[in-house]
Amino acid sequence: MTPEFIISITQEAIQAILWISAPVVIVATVVGLAISIIQAATQIQEMTLVFVPKMFAVFVGLALFASFMLDTLARFTMTIFDLVAQATML
Template sequence: MNEADALDILQAAIWTIVVASGPAVAAGMIVGVVIALIQALTQVQEMTLTFVPKILAIMITIGISAPFVGAQISLFANMVFSRVQSGF
């Protein structure tokens, strides 16, 4: 394995992390923006109001997108194992 192979694996790892965490981060961001708009419109500035809906949205999104995330991680693992196998 040379430097180019190591960089390819590192790039694939970072991309897998971004893709796998994307749905949960997007759900948290969307719910956070919606709640911030509601708080700005109603002038209710309760700090704990944002946590429960975000946590629920992220947990539901993780449950729904688990097969997709698992497939992405499996693809990455197969790519790494195939490179290790062909390298030796």
């Protein structure tokens, strides 16, 4: 295994992590920002007002993007298995 091989695997792993986590992180950020704007406008400073909608939005986001996330993870896993098979044949 060459350093370039390890670097390419690491790059693909980081890309897969970003693609898998991005939809849920974006949903949580948008909901958190919207709730914060509402809190600032109404001057209601209640922590549960932020937590409950954000938790619900994350669960909905997971349900909506689960197929995309699993497909991305499956493609990454197949790529890693192919790379390992090629490395052992060398």
